[in-house]
Amino acid sequence: MEEHKSDIKNIKFTVFRAVDDRDACLSFVEGHKRVLEIFGITQISSAKADWILNPDVYVVLVTDEETDKVLGGGRIHKANRKNRLPVEEAVGYMDDRIYQMVDDYTDAGTGEVAGVWNSFEIAGLGIGSIHLSIACVAYAPYVGITTLFGLAAPATYRNVLKGGFQVITSLGNNGKFYYPKDDMTATVMFNHDIVDLPLAHEPQRSIILATRNEPLYKQEVVSKQGDTVTLTFHLPKP
Numbered sequence: 001m002e003e004h005k006s007d008i009k010n011i012k013f014t015v016f017r018a019v020d021d022r023d024a025c026l027s028f029v030e031g032h033k034r035v036l037e038i039f040g041i042t043q044i045s046s047a048k049a050d051w052i053l054n055p056d057v058y059v060v061l062v063t064d065e066e067t068d069k070v071l072g073g074g075r076i077h078k079a080n081r082k083n084r085l086p087v088e089e090a091v092g093y094m095d096d097r098i099y100q101m102v103d104d105y106t107d108a109g110t111g112e113v114a115g116v117w118n119s120f121e122i123a124g125l126g127i128g129s130i131h132l133s134i135a136c137v138a139y140a141p142y143v144g145i146t147t148l149f150g151l152a153a154p155a156t157y158r159n160v161l162k163g164g165f166q167v168i169t170s171l172g173n174n175g176k177f178y179y180p181k182d183d184m185t186a187t188v189m190f191n192h193d194i195v196d197l198p199l200a201h202e203p204q205r206s207i208i209l210a211t212r213n214e215p216l217y218k219q220e221v222v223s224k225q226g227d228t229v230t231l232t233f234h235l236p237k238p
Helices: 002-006 022-038 086-091 097-106 120-125 130-143 157-162 204-213
Strands: 010-017 057-064 070-078 110-118 147-152 176-178 185-191 216-222 228-234
Touching (some): 010 130, 022 057, 022 070, 022 110, 070 130, 086 097, 086 110, 086 185, 110 120, 110 130, 130 228, 147 157
Parallel strands (some): 010 228, 110 147
Antiparallel strands (some): 057 070, 147 185, 216 228
């Protein structure tokens, strides 16, 4: 298993509209479900598959460039007043103020980064979900999104903060909810400006802006085995 992990040298990030590629969506759903089941999570709003039919969902898929194997993914949901965002589905029954909050930002273009998952091949390389989040935030303005919601697990909370998100302390218990299970917590977060990203930390901010300036952006990272892995972000404007 370890030997297989170190074989991955080139990882590709691509994006597509969910309704345009059903097969790729199903690969995403299957991979996400497998990862969640390992952690004993079976009921989670971002794992539902009804988004496949939503024309305002865009999928970032992570693949091994040599084999095309799906290694992870994330989704960008644009609020449209027809389909609730995953964060609304997740916490709305516990604090219904989230509905008005999303509605207030919808006309100016808001959405959510949701369903972010990594396979164990990527985790084994020590390449975390931060690169996926970077890809999602980089692409979102292309589809008219200027602000973003997010629901962060404890393991991803720090990276979400670095991306320029802030805790919505007016919801739940200072932004925290028991979700997706009674023994787990998640924090509702919001980024007020994903175009200029004034609150994003470096190097995340520079990488996000670079991927927008270069439709085919490459970044080299060192895996925890000490190997160089090339990340290719192919996120052209639609």
